[in-house]
Amino acid sequence: DIVMTQSPLSLSVTPGQPASFSCKSSQSLLHSSGKTFLYWYLQKPGQPPQLLIYEVSNRFSGVPDRFSGSGSGTDFTLKISRVEAEDVGVYYCMQSIQLPLTFGGGTKVEIK
Amino acid sequence: QVQLVESGGGLVKPGGSLRLSCAASGFTFSDYYMGWIRQAPGKGLEWVSYTITSGSAIYYSDSVKGRFTISRDNAKNSLYLQMDSLRVEDTAVYYCARMTTYESSNYYYFDYWGQGTLVTVSS
Numbered sequence: 619d620i621v622m623t624q625s626p627l628s629l630s631v632t633p634g635q636p637a638s639f640s641c642k643s644s645q646s647l648l649h650s651s652g653k654t655f656l657y658w659y660l661q662k663p664g665q666p667p668q669l670l671i672y673e674v675s676n677r678f679s680g681v682p683d684r685f686s687g688s689g690s691g692t693d694f695t696l697k698i699s700r701v702e703a704e705d706v707g708v709y710y711c712m713q714s715i716q717l718p719l720t721f722g723g724g725t726k727v728e729i730k
Numbered sequence: 731q732v733q734l735v736e737s738g739g740g741l742v743k744p745g746g747s748l749r750l751s752c753a754a755s756g757f758t759f760s761d762y763y764m765g766w767i768r769q770a771p772g773k774g775l776e777w778v779s780y781t782i783t784s785g786s787a788i789y790y791s792d793s794v795k796g797r798f799t800i801s802r803d804n805a806k807n808s809l810y811l812q813m814d815s816l817r818v819e820d821t822a823v824y825y826c827a828r829m830t831t832y833e834s835s836n837y838y839y840f841d842y843w844g845q846g847t848l849v850t851v852s853s
Contacts, residue, residue: 655837659775666825666843667775673832678841710775714837718791719777 620645620713624722631701632730639725641694641711648691655715658687658696661724662707670709671696703729732756732842734826739847746816750847752809752826760804763829763838766811768822769846776822779811780829780838794820816851823848 621644631637647654658671669678671687674694684699698705708724738750752764765780779800781788788800799812809826824847827840 649835649837651835653833653835653837655835655839657839659840661775666846667840668843669839669841672839672841673835676832708774712775712839714839717789719780721775721777723774 619718620647620716620720622711622713622720622722624709624711624725626725627723628726628728630728630730631698633703634700637698637701637705637727639696639709639727641689641696641722643692643694643713645716646691647694647713647715649715654690655713656687656689656694657712657714658685659710659712659721660705660707661710662704665707667710701727701729705729732828734828734842734844736824736826736844736847739824739849741850741852742816743853744816744818744851746851747812747814748816748849750811750813750824750826750849752811752844754807754809754826754828757828759802759807764802764809765827765829765840766800766809767825767827767840767843768820768849769825770819770822773822778824781809813849816849818851821849821851 623642625640654674659667661667675687711722733755735753766778779790785802797815801810826844828842829838830841
């Protein structure tokens with residue numbers, strides 16, 4: 619199984635400041651097609667997860683442009699350029715290049 | 731808009747069975763792969779199972795293989811999860827989710843999720 623490791627476990631951020639989270643996979647998520655199957659989700663308190671980013675860097679419909687994803691191979695980053703109060707929750711990465719589909723343990727974001 | 735509504739959760743004893751349902755609306759259900767993901771209380775996300783559009787191919791995590799059965803009824807826009815031989819460790823919120831692919835890559839991910847239904851396995 620591909621193990622997804624996220625860091626940090628938690629983050630406290632001042633509104634308006636940037637934030638960055640890491641996700642590392644135990645195997646490369648790069649396919650021979652050139653595509654990389656890494657996704658980011660945000661689970662706000664009391665809500666189901668919502669898709670933020672697909673295939674490393676593509677923002678899902680309606681996701682603000684303050685969210686950006688980057689990375690390659692086994693090393694990925696989600697950045698928020700200016701954190702807002704509504705961004706609190708747990709951020710998960712997920713891979714889909716191989717079954718079983720696996721998620722990282724999550725990074726919890728709180729607002730200072 | 732896409733809506734996924736799970737039902738069927740509840741309290742069941744170890745070894746018991748439960749059938750979850752997911753009613754889909756706002757999209758052409760038969761055009762999409764569908765899956766189940768669970769989240770134990772206070773824990774992270776764990777993929778459980780998914781099925782392709784026709785239901786003719788299905789995939790399970792090792793933790794539920796042989797005990798859970800996923801199915802779908804495209805005429806009723808519904809997804810199901812039959813859970814047998816339930817264990818305490820199956821206690822979780824179970825989410826139904828639509829799956830999609832980008833540029834027909836054949837590698838799928840979850841784009842819309844339901845609110846979830848809680849399954850509690852306890853004596």
